[in-house]
């Protein structure tokens with residue numbers, strides 16, 4: 083690692099996670115700056131997805147620490163980490179596919195007082211007010227992603243691109259401070275890919291959301307991120323501006339197929 087942020091939103095130190103002896107994440111140390119769009123790159127099997135899973139509480143932590151927004155969240159359950167604003171996207175499951183788009187959105191909202199019978203009975207007005215708030219937030223996001231007209235359609239009937247947008251919209255219902263995206267451009271046509279990257283820029287500007295995204299598309303990484311972190315064999319081996327990372331010999335040899343990429347386009 084070559085740089086550190088003064089007040090990082092996410093600070094991970096020596097993180098480890100093994101699967102039956104295989105060290106998928108092996109002492110990863112990295113930081114994500116507040117308000118940045120940071121890319122996480124590295125070869126297949128480098129441990130990027132497992133890193134996301136450990137940080138967000140979906141895989142066990144076998145060593146090291148995770149600090150988010152100044153709090154130690156190492157090994158905390160995923161729902162508690164998400165409630166703090168550290169959220170990752172997920173592919174729509176079978177169950178979610180069998181539900182209308184709007185229900186997918188409503189289910190993803192935090193702090194639903196109607197979840198508790200006692201609140202529903204004793205404070206019905208509060209429950210209804212929160213339900214209206216959640217529905218309004220869902221509709222606004224569906225508008226943003228041009229999915230509003232599909233609100234009552236089953237999620238399973240959406241095109242691949244629309245599903246990607248719905249995954250992003252669902253994650254935003256959790257009101258993230260830091261959103262982790264695992265290969266957001268995979269399987270997406272180039273036009274929608276550009277749209278997704280524009281959404282990230284706009285969400286950062288309008289809602290102050292910080293992004294950490296895993297991506298193999300080097301053009302997207304170099305042109306749409308402020309920082310790039312390179313992972314190999316379970317560790318972060320390099321971090322810097324895209325223009326710095328793009329000229330590093332290790333990156334050129336191992337991850338860019340020997341091709342030199344000259345920084346972001348103006």
Ligand SMILES: Nc1ncnc2c1ncn2[C@@H]1O[C@H](COP(=O)(O)OP(=O)(O)OP(=O)(O)O)[C@@H](O)[C@H]1O
Nearest residue numbers: 101104105106124125126127128129130131132133
């Ligand atoms: N649930 C699991 N059980 C066993 N091994 C796993 C599990 N998840 C990941 N691994 C292994 O951990 C290593 C890291 O995998 P991971 O998916 O985190 O890498 P990655 O960098 O995200 O790769 P890719 O770019 O191909 O998605 C790989 O060797 C993988 O096979």
